[in-house]
Amino acid sequence: MKNIRFYSLLLFIFLLLLWEIAAGNMSELVLPAPSVIFHTLIDGLMTGYFTAHIIRTTLEIVLGLILGSLFGFIIGILMGESEFLRKLLSPYIIASQAVPKLALAPLFILWFGFDMTSKVIITALICFFPLLENTMSSIQYVDKQKLELFRMLKASRWQTLIHLKIPAGLPGILAGLRVAVVLAVVGAVVGEFIGGSEGLGALIIASQGMMDTPLMFASLILLTIIGMVLYQLVNIAEKRWSKPYMKETKK
Amino acid sequence: MEFLTIKDITYGYQGTSPVVDGVNLVIKKGEFHCLLGQSGCGKTTLLKLASGLLQPDKGSILLNGKGMTDPSYECGFVFQSPTLLEWKTVMDNVLLPVSLRRKLTEENREYATALLKMIGLSAYDNRYPTQLSGGQQSRVALARALIQKPSMLFLDEPFAALDAITREELQEDLLRICQLQNTTVLFITHDISEAVYLSDRVAVMDKGSIIYEEEVDLAKPRTMEMRYGSYFNDLCLTLRQTMSEGRS
Numbered sequence: 261m262k263n264i265r266f267y268s269l270l271l272f273i274f275l276l277l278l279w280e281i282a283a284g285n286m287s288e289l290v291l292p293a294p295s296v297i298f299h300t301l302i303d304g305l306m307t308g309y310f311t312a313h314i315i316r317t318t319l320e321i322v323l324g325l326i327l328g329s330l331f332g333f334i335i336g337i338l339m340g341e342s343e344f345l346r347k348l349l350s351p352y353i354i355a356s357q358a359v360p361k362l363a364l365a366p367l368f369i370l371w372f373g374f375d376m377t378s379k380v381i382i383t384a385l386i387c388f389f390p391l392l393e394n395t396m397s398s399i400q401y402v403d404k405q406k407l408e409l410f411r412m413l414k415a416s417r418w419q420t421l422i423h424l425k426i427p428a429g430l431p432g433i434l435a436g437l438r439v440a441v442v443l444a445v446v447g448a449v450v451g452e453f454i455g456g457s458e459g460l461g462a463l464i465i466a467s468q469g470m471m472d473t474p475l476m477f478a479s480l481i482l483l484t485i486i487g488m489v490l491y492q493l494v495n496i497a498e499k500r501w502s503k504p505y506m507k508e509t510k511k
Numbered sequence: 512m513e514f515l516t517i518k519d520i521t522y523g524y525q526g527t528s529p530v531v532d533g534v535n536l537v538i539k540k541g542e543f544h545c546l547l548g549q550s551g552c553g554k555t556t557l558l559k560l561a562s563g564l565l566q567p568d569k570g571s572i573l574l575n576g577k578g579m580t581d582p583s584y585e586c587g588f589v590f591q592s593p594t595l596l597e598w599k600t601v602m603d604n605v606l607l608p609v610s611l612r613r614k615l616t617e618e619n620r621e622y623a624t625a626l627l628k629m630i631g632l633s634a635y636d637n638r639y640p641t642q643l644s645g646g647q648q649s650r651v652a653l654a655r656a657l658i659q660k661p662s663m664l665f666l667d668e669p670f671a672a673l674d675a676i677t678r679e680e681l682q683e684d685l686l687r688i689c690q691l692q693n694t695t696v697l698f699i700t701h702d703i704s705e706a707v708y709l710s711d712r713v714a715v716m717d718k719g720s721i722i723y724e725e726e727v728d729l730a731k732p733r734t735m736e737m738r739y740g741s742y743f744n745d746l747c748l749t750l751r752q753t754m755s756e757g758r759s
Contacts, residue, residue, distance in 0.1 A: 405594045408564060412588045413608045414581070423611065427598045504639040505597045 292474040301478040310482060316459040318486055320376055320448040324383020325490075329440055332388040333433065336395025341421065346396070353392065361385050362450050369455040379451035379459070386447040387440035394436030398429025431505055434498040441494050445487040460486075514540040514695045515561065515663060520570030522560055530556045531567070532719035538712075541693045543686070545700060545710035546721075547750060553719040554699045555591075555667055561697060562588055562665045574663060584612075587656030589669040593648035595640035595655075601627070602636040605654045619658075626654040630684055646677035650684070657688060664689065666698045670705070682709055686733060703747050703754075708733055715750060717757030723750070 276294050283293035304310040339346045339353075365382050372378035402425050410420045426433075452461025460479045467475035517536040523529030530553045538544045548554045559565040561572060563582040572579040574586070582588075595604045605623045606615060627633050630650040640648055649669055656664060666685075670678045686709060689696055700706050706713050707727055715723040727746065729737055737743055 403594070405590050405592060406596070408559075409588070409590065409594050410611075411564060412562065412582045412586075413611050414584065415611050419611055423607075424596070427596070430598070504599075504641065 289471055289473050292477060297474050297477040297481070300474040301481060304475075304478060310460075310463075310478075313458060313460050313463050313479075314482060314486070316376070317448055317452065317461065317483070320379040320383060320451070320459065321444045321486065321490065323376075324380045324447060325387050325440060325444040327380065328384035328387030328444070329391045329437060331384070332391025332436070332440075333395050335388075336392040336433075337399060337421070337426075339392070340396040340399040340425070341417075353389075357389055362447075365451055365454045368451070374455045374457070379448050379456065382451040383444050383447035386443045390436040390439040390443065391433070394432050394439075395429065398432030399425040402428045431498075431502045434494070434502060438491065438494050438498065441490045442487065444490070445483060449483060512540045513537050514542070514575055515697065516573040517557075517561060518571045518573070520557075520560055520567040520572065522556060522565060522567050528719075529568075530719055531560060533570075534716075534719070534721055536561075536714065536721065538695055538697060541695055542712060543689060543696045543698065543710045545698045545706035545713045546716055547700060547703060547706045547713055547754070548716035549701060549754065552716045554716050557716065558665055558667050558697065558699050562586055564588075583663075584659060585661055586663045586665060587659065587661035589652050589656045589664070589666040591668050591671060593640070593645075593652040595648055595651055597640050600637050600639060601632065601643070601651050604640065604651055605658055607655060608659050623654070623658060626657055629688060630654055646673050646681065649673060649681060653681070653685065653688075657692075660692060662695060664694050664696045666696065668700055671700070671702070678705070685709070686731075690731065703750050704738065704743075707743055707746050707750070708738060713750065715753050715757065717754070722757050723753045725749075 279291075280293050280295060283291045283296075288296060335349075339349060361382070364385070365378075368378045368382050372381060399421070406424055406428065407420070410424050415423065448459070449461035449464075452459040453465055456462040460483050463479045464476050467473070467479065515536075515538040517534055520531060520534050521529050522531040532553075534557060536544075546554050546557065556565065560567050561579075563572070563579045563586070566580065574583060596607065599607065602620075602623060603610070605626060606619060609615060609619050624633070624636070627636055630653065632647060632650055632654075635643065635647065640651065643651065649672075652669065656666075670681050673681065682705065688694070698706075698709060707729075710727050712724065712726055714721050714725075725746070729742065
């Protein structure tokens with residue numbers, strides 16, 4: 261298994277070569293060759309053509325993620341702690357989940373305009389649920405003996421939440437964040453598809469209009485990179501924070 | 512002088528026969544009391560009632576002359592499993608009861624260090640619980656229960672999951688510490704020789720009632736040899752017979 265990364269890289273190069281050969285026999289409009297796309301990408305980055313779009317989309321994703329996760333976390337805590345709130349709100353939460361949220365995008369653009377606000381809100385709405393769900397269930401199913409321990413120590417409800425339920429639920433909460441990150445990219449891009457003049461999603465729509473397929477691929481690659489970087493960041497945070505929870509395998 | 516008095520307490524769930532049925536128990540100051548019984552006899556419930564985690568349907572519990580309606584800071588509790596917080600270091604786990612009450616002082620830290628030393632874990636204060644063996648985790652749980660210098664200690668089969676040698680070591684540690692601080696102890700177990708070795712007084716519980724009580728007439732401190740003496744084994748046999756008679 262040691263060389264697995266090497267083989268993975270080898271596979272990547274092989275696929276690129278295959279693509280390059282296939283693209284040789286096709287119109288650039290349908291399938292541009294990797295070399296052409298790479299040229300467009302580097303060119304766009306050097307001239308600064310992509311800069312504004314990258315910043316815009318990243319900002320939408322990050323802001324939406326923070327906003328949605330924060331609300332999801334807070335409501336998740338409230339619903340996890342109070343059975344009354346849980347029963348009161350869960351039909352609404354389920355209903356809001358059943359609505360395909362991307363289908364709401366046109367409405368949000370109508371309400372919040374064509375600039376960043378509408379995209380941030382769409383992204384936030386999509387990130388909200390995984391955090392809510394994971395937070396709610398993680399803090400509800402804490403080991404019973406640990407709860408008894410805290411009762412024995414006369415801990416207040418607040419102390420039990422802060423010192424027991426949230427730390428104990430942290431691995432589950434972070435797993436929710438990992439799901440939310442991936443969804444955030446989708447939210448921001450779809451928002452830009454529907455209404456926007458700036459951002460990588462808008463650029464994809466524009467390149468479609470201009471029949472500039474290499475540009476479209478270059479934007480896709482940039483989006484993939486943004487998604488992967490964010491995912492890795494959450495992964496690193498997860499590894500760091502949940503390290504003590506794992507059984508040590510090597511000494 | 513009586514320290515913990517349990518007066519005629521009954522506890523049960525609706526529609527079934529009571530789990531704890533009219534139990535009376537008196538534990539003197541500094542006494543090590545063992546409660547022996549098979550699983551399902553209600554001993555854990557009795558311990559939870561005695562420590563204030565559960566409220567009895569009938570009867571009363573007095574700790575040092577005062578009625579107990581709630582867990583008390585004067586009591587320490589050790590659960591069946593170590594129940595350590597995985598995200599806190601060994602040191603922070605031991606200090607948890609104090610840190611929930613007020614800001615930690617240098618004195619608290621010194622005492623925690625001393626406790627860790629006493630149980631032979633001084634070098635582990637910065638480790639996390641998942642890095643420790645089962646026996647080490649049980650030791651940390653014991654140190655945590657002792658950090659507030661409780662006058663009363665409740666233990667619910669704390670050593671049941673450990674191997675024989677580790678269990679004996681921990682029994683020694685427990686006896687030594689309790690004698691040092693003159694702690695009153697209510698210890699629950701299903702292991703007959705553990706009960707005899709540890710306690711000043713042993714009671715057998717069955718179907719929610721105490722069916723037998725006996726002083727253990729062995730000198731303190733206890734030694735390894737006592738485990739193989741005739742008095743020790745006779746008492747074990749008597750208790751064993753009482754337990755099986757109770758069943759039938």
